[in-house]
Amino acid sequence: MPDDHERETVLILGGTREATDLARQLLTxxxxxxxxxxxxxxxxxxxxxxxxxxxxxxxxxQGLARYIQxxxxxxxxxxxxxxxxxxxxxxxEAAGLTGVPFEIRKRTPWAKQPGDNWIEVxxxxxxxxxxxxxxxxxxxxxxxxxxxxxxxxxxxxxxxxIDPPEEPLSLPxxxxxxxxxxxxxxxxTMLLIAHSIxxxxxxxxxxxxxxxxxxxxxxxxxxxxxxxxTP
Numbered sequence: 001m002p003d004d005h006e007r008e009t010v011l012i013l014g015g016t017r018e019a020t021d022l023a024r025q026l027l028t029x030x031x032x033x034x035x036x037x038x039x040x041x042x043x044x045x046x047x048x049x050x051x052x053x054x055x056x057x058x059x060x061x062q063g064l065a066r067y068i069q070x071x072x073x074x075x076x077x078x079x080x081x082x083x084x085x086x087x088x089x090x091x092x093e094a095a096g097l098t099g100v101p102f103e104i105r106k107r108t109p110w111a112k113q114p115g116d117n118w119i120e121v122x123x124x125x126x127x128x129x130x131x132x133x134x135x136x137x138x139x140x141x142x143x144x145x146x147x148x149x150x151x152x153x154x155x156x157x158x159x160x161x162i163d164p165p166e167e168p169l170s171l172p173x174x175x176x177x178x179x180x181x182x183x184x185x186x187x188x189t190m191l192l193i194a195h196s197i198x199x200x201x202x203x204x205x206x207x208x209x210x211x212x213x214x215x216x217x218x219x220x221x222x223x224x225x226x227x228x229x230t231p
Contacts, residue, residue, distance in 0.1 A: 008033040011073045013091055014049070015039050017209040018107060019079035024050040036071070040087070061093035068098045079105045082205050082229055107206030109229050115218045118226045124148050127201050127225045131155050136195065140181075140202040140213060146171065149201075158195045185215035192216055203227040 010026055012019050014037040023037050027050045035051030038058075058064040068076065078091045088104070095102035112118055121127050124145055131137055133154045139146060143161055150170040157174040164178060175195060182188040191197075192213075200217050202210070204226050217224050 007072070008075070009071060009073045010035050010075045010077065011068065011071070012037045012077045013080045013087055015080055015084070016107070016207065018105065018207060020049055022077065022079055022105065027051055036073075040084075058090070061090040061097065064090050064094035065097040068094060068100055073098075073100055075101050075103070077103045077105060082106050082109070083203055109204045109206045110211065110214060113218065115221075116214070117217070117221065117223045119223055120226050120228050122228060122230070124203075124227060127227050128152060130225050131199060131201065135199045136197050138192065138195070138197045138200045138213070140200060140210070158197060160191075181210050182212050185212050185219060188213045188216035189220060192220060192222065197222065199223050199225060201225045201227075204229045 008030060010030075010033060012023055012026075012035070014020065014023070019037060023035050026033065026035050037049050037051060037053050039053060039055045040057070041055040058067055067073070076091060076095055078088055080087050091102065091104075094100075119130055121130055124141070125148065128149050128151070131152060136156045137158065139149060139157045139159050143165060146159060147170045149155075149157060150172065153172045155173065157171050158177060159169060159171065159174055160177045160179065160181065162178070162180055165176075169176065177191070177195075182191065192200075200213060200222060202213070202224065206229075214224065216222075
């Protein structure tokens with residue numbers, strides 16, 4: 001078998017269900033290739049991945065370029081979360097620095113359907129300010145964005161996280177729910193009813209993995225404060 005620098009080597013910038021599916025498919029289609037998926041490391045126990053896995057940052061675009069060169073990467077694929085703007089920008093720059101073939105695979109944004117009650121905003125700050133006083137909000141965001149909502153002392157937040165936070169959440173009035181998003185509208189409806197949710201705050205990340213809550217909100221007639229995806 002050729003060494004790593006002679007093999008076809010694909011680096012997937014992952015962390016999404018689509019990236020997981022892509023790694024599995026590439027290993028099936030290219031059994032002799034080296035498939036590496038890079039994860040940011042925010043989830044302590046990520047779902048099993050096909051192929052090799054590396055965890056942690058690269059050290060910016062220059063660090064990613066060095067990794068590409070040091071590991072003989074022959075193809076770079078950005079399959080990160082649509083709102084992971086920094087790593088995507090680094091990927092574009094690193095591809096330019098190294099000349100490696102580069103592909104972007106981003107989920108199509110969710111499209112508003114009949115019955116959806118969306119309050120579309122441009123930023124998380126606007127989402128925070130759009131929440132009415134006394135609301136009970138499912139805050140469906142990454143842990144790094146939650147602190148922004150700590151000024152809303154007049155709102156009760158329900159925060160769902162895969163892993164327990166390393167430090168107490170800064171939200172003054174909240175309930176922490178540990179677990180992954182439900183895989184059906186019925187499961188998400190149970191959560192919304194159990195916590196008397198009146199609003200959902202989320203970003204238009206697209207994809208199937210997180211859409212169940214949007215379907216549940218539609219069926220229940222709940223407003224969704226939706227942060228739009230910008231180019």
